[in-house]
Amino acid sequence: MRRPSLTTLRATGALTAALALALTACGGDADPKSGGELAGTTVTVAGVWTGGEQKNFKKVLDAFSAKTGAKTVFVPSGDNVSTFVGSKIEGGNAPEVVLVPQVGVLRQFAEAGWLTPLSEKTATTAAGNLAPVWKEYGTVDGAYYGLYFKAAHKSTVWYAPDALEQAGVAEPKSWDELLASGRTLADSGRPAFAVAGEDGWTLTDWFENVYLSQAGPEKYDLLARHELKWTDPSVVTALTTLAEVFEDERLVAGGAAEALRTDFPGSVEKVFGPEPKAALVYEGDFVGGVARDEFGRKPGEDAKFFPFPPVGSGKAPVVSGGDAAVVLKDAKNADAGMRLLEFLATPEAAEVWAGAGGFLSPNKDVKPEAYADDTARATAASLVAAGDTVRFDMSDQAPAAFGGTKGAGEWKLLQDFLRDPSDPKRTAAALEAAAAKAYGN
Structure with a gap:
């Protein structure tokens, strides 16, 4: 599942969300001071971003306004993008552009007839600087709707360098080395992993990395589309491998009970607070931003990462998430919205946010020096270098009832598995039953 922003994770109640919506919609919008081709036109953009992410994206919108003369307004959608957009369309107030964080939601929008295909200019620019896999994830029934602008690298393991130095271990290069190093860390006084089991989406990411490396991209794609059953032996094998971590209290700080009480920000705090x-926390490149912003760590110095290691004879996985920009055809200024996507397809747009930090682009033409630090440069280079071997977060491709609902589907079943990993076959059967219900087959 897509990683919610830290602000979203810590927000509570509908009142907080409503206040945030009102405050954001009223202030800080990009309003150009000079004329341009879109002078007098307003482009409204909706997305899940809050806090620093929203602030930095507004810098991108400001750059668009400076080029075109358009006024831009960013409105936070909340985590349930589908419900937000549906209500706006029904009320005759559709935003021009939506940043969609899940492949499954993008497909839902397209199948509902809400979207306008990308312009020829946008599609041509994207074809030149994005790996074909990103077009595949933005395409529904042969029509290219979603331009991937922001990506996450969800195959990074973050660590406290002093802990590894104290234990005398180096960055592991394989799954077996990872387990051995983790046990050595525990023996030296600090358990290996802080696992954010309270947030089921982190557990889906664990599974996806193991499965992609062990089973390979072809089976990964089949499972993501539910063309392969979750009872397949490859799934049982991956769960059995994951159990090697979950069942060992030297590898999971505080054991399963504590892990199930630990949310994502808490897992980062356990390592960098x-x-x-704990010495290690597995999650995406965004861990570095939380370590920096919340705990004063410097990524690349006292907060480092190594790639999620290959499992068995497989290759090192590169699992990604991302936000796709789409244009709603019922919006008042849909043509101006498409003009924004033409800008977002360029390296110029990505480099604005890259310089502000907390951002990775799948655009291969973004200059390495545009990124704010060496750690961001390294993760971006790894993402781009993976090319078509990148695979999008599997749970984000699934129907929300299976892959994106708290207390249900894959999230809950993997939490149950963390609590008791003794029977991978039973868990695989439960996952298949839930998937079949959600996919309707």
């Missing part, structure tokens, strides 16, 4: 309780 003032009172460290």
Whole structure:
């Protein structure tokens, strides 16, 4: 599942969300001071971003306004993008552009007839600087709707360098080395992993990395489309491999019980906070931003990462998430919205946010020096170098009932598996039953 922003994770209640919506919609919008081809036109953009992410995206919108003369307004959608957009369309107030964080939601929008295909200019620009896999994830029934602008690298393991130095271990290069290093870390006084089991989406990411490496991209794609059953032996094998971590208290700080009480920000705090309780935290490149912003760590210095290691004879996985920009055909200024997507397809747009930090682009033409630090440069280079071997977060491709609902589907079943990983076959059967119901087959 897509990683919610830290602000979203910590927000509580509908009142908080409503206040945030009102405050954001009223202030800080990009309003050009000079004329241009779109002078007098307003482009409204909706997305899940809050806090620093929203602030930095507004810098991109400001650059678009400076080029075109358009006024831009960003409105936070909340995590349930589908419900938000549906209500706006029904009320005759559709935003021009929506940043969609899930492949499944993009497909839902396209099948509902809400979207306008990308312009020829946007599609041509994207074809020149994005790996074909990104077009595949933005395409529904042969029509190219979604331009991937922001990506996440979800195959990074972050660590506290002092913990590895104290234990005398190096960055592991394989799954077996990872387990051995983790046990050595525990023996030296600090358990290996802070696991954010309270947030089921982190557990889906664990599974996806193991499965992609072990089973390979072809089976990964089949499972993501539910053309392969979750009872397939490859799934049982991956769950059995994952159980090697979940069942070992030297590898999971505090054991399963504590992990199930730990949310994503809490897992980062356990490694990089003032009172460290673990040496490693697996999640995406965004861990570095939380370590920096919340705990004063410097990515690349006292907060480092290594690639998620290959499992068995497989290759190192590169699992990604991302936000696709789409244009709603019922919006008042849909043509101006498409003009924004033409801009977002360029490296110029990506480099605005890259310089501000907390951002990775799948665009191969973004200059490495545009990124704010060496860690961002390294993760971006790894993502781009993976080319068509990148695979989008599997749970984000699934119907929300299976891959994106708290307390249900894959999230809950993997939490149950963390609590008791003794029977991978039973878990695989439960996953298949839930998937079949959600996919309707």
